[in-house]
Amino acid sequence: MDALTINEAAETTGWSPRMLRYIERVGLVGPKRSASGYRLYGPAELQRLRTLRELLERHDVSLSDIAFELRMRNEPQLRDDTEAWLEAEAERPVHIPAADWLLWEQNKHEKLLALGTPEIA
Amino acid sequence: MDALTINEAAETTGWSPRMLRYIERVGLVGPKRSASGYRLYGPAELQRLRTLRELLERHDVSLSDIAFELRMRNEPQLRDDTEAWLEAEAERPVHIPAADWLLWEQNKHEKLLALGTPEIA
DNA sequence: GCAACCCTGACACGCCTGTGTCAAGGTTCT
DNA sequence: AGAACCTTGACACAGGCGTGTCAGGGTTGC
Numbered sequence: 242m243d244a245l246t247i248n249e250a251a252e253t254t255g256w257s258p259r260m261l262r263y264i265e266r267v268g269l270v271g272p273k274r275s276a277s278g279y280r281l282y283g284p285a286e287l288q289r290l291r292t293l294r295e296l297l298e299r300h301d302v303s304l305s306d307i308a309f310e311l312r313m314r315n316e317p318q319l320r321d322d323t324e325a326w327l328e329a330e331a332e333r334p335v336h337i338p339a340a341d342w343l344l345w346e347q348n349k350h351e352k353l354l355a356l357g358t359p360e361i362a
Numbered sequence: 363m364d365a366l367t368i369n370e371a372a373e374t375t376g377w378s379p380r381m382l383r384y385i386e387r388v389g390l391v392g393p394k395r396s397a398s399g400y401r402l403y404g405p406a407e408l409q410r411l412r413t414l415r416e417l418l419e420r421h422d423v424s425l426s427d428i429a430f431e432l433r434m435r436n437e438p439q440l441r442d443d444t445e446a447w448l449e450a451e452a453e454r455p456v457h458i459p460a461a462d463w464l465l466w467e468q469n470k471h472e473k474l475l476a477l478g479t480p481e482i483a
Numbered sequence: 484g485c486a487a488c489c490c491t492g493a494c495a496c497g498c499c500t501g502t503g504t505c506a507a508g509g510t511t512c513t
Numbered sequence: 514a515g516a517a518c519c520t521t522g523a524c525a526c527a528g529g530c531g532t533g534t535c536a537g538g539g540t541t542g543c
Contacts, residue, residue: 246489259532262491267530277540279489289450296447300440302430303499305530309427310434310444319421323431326417329410367519380502383521388500398510400519424529426500 244273244281254290261290267308269293365394365402375411382411388429390414 250272251258261280265271270289272280282290296302313320371393372379382401386392391410393401403411417423434441 248488257532258489259534263531275489275540277489278491279540289447292447292450296443300437300443302440302444303530306427306430307444307447309423309430310448313431314448316421319423322417322421323423323428326410326413326428327431327435329413369518378502380504384501396510396519398519399521400510424500 244283245287247280247282250280250282250287250290254287255294256290264290264293264304267304268311269304269307365404366408368401368403371401371403371408371411375408376415377411385411385414385425388425389432390425390428 245253247258247261250256251261254261256264261270261282265280270286270293272282272286275281293307296307297304313323366374368379368382371377372382375382377385382391382403386401391407391414393403393407396402414428417428418425434444
């Protein structure tokens with residue numbers, strides 16, 4: 242039987258047991274429970290916990306950022322409203338922090354290509 | 363000429379001047395500047411500020427949530443990594459807070475429909 | 484039945500977000 | 514020139530996030 246208890250899971254994922262409980266609470270990775278209520282982390286959960294860790298570290302993102310992204314998937318109304326707002330922004334981009342200029346440019350080109358370049362100018 | 367200074371803009375948008383500066387700092391709505399550095403809010407910015415306000419109120423969302431969403435648009439690598447992570451989640455959804463179940467279900471059906479009928483029109 | 488584990492709940496603490504307010508100094512308009 | 518604006522920078526403070534730790538109480542395995 243391949244399910245680890247919280248301390249074991251903490252060991253192999255690099256998170257503290259405390260954080261595993263927290264991550265569950267914010268809705269990101271929720272393990273099954275044993276009959277008596279013990280958390281049981283299967284291989285899938287362990288993998289997700291490891292990749293989550295990488296995601297956060299690589300991009301300097303917070304758990305609540307990812308939690309929000311999850312909300313965006315579960316609440317269509319929120320997603321639509323948010324995307325509508327951002328869409329309007331896209332037309333005339335606002336002050337972008339210096340370090341992100343390059344990324345922004347990349348992204349713009351990507352978008353243009355994807356759209357079939359309707360505005361080659 | 364239809365550009366308002368910060369206090370006037372605050373008046374018509376419902377934000378405080380302080381918050382208009384803050385919103386600019388987090389990269390959400392940045393007005394043009396006069397030669398001497400005064401912020402000048404045009405009709406477009408005013409509209410964006412009002413809709414932003416509505417967006418936050420309607421969905422109990424924070425400025426940093428929206429700021430993150432903006433990052434997702436400007437940093438393809440971040441977007442891809444995040445979406446990959448969420449995608450894996452989608453297969454076996456995790457504990458969803460009670461109140462959101464209905465929305466989740468809606469969303470699922472929406473997706474299925476969208477996938478089955480690639481542009482009815 | 485006892486050690487070693489698990490659970491939830493709480494206190495604590497530093498950092499970030501959101502917001503007000505004030506100071507020191509430039510700009511605009513009359 | 515003086516009132517009424519604007520600018521940036523700082524102090525302040527509540528509330529939330531991320532995290533540790535500890536207490537009181539169940540579960541498991543030998």
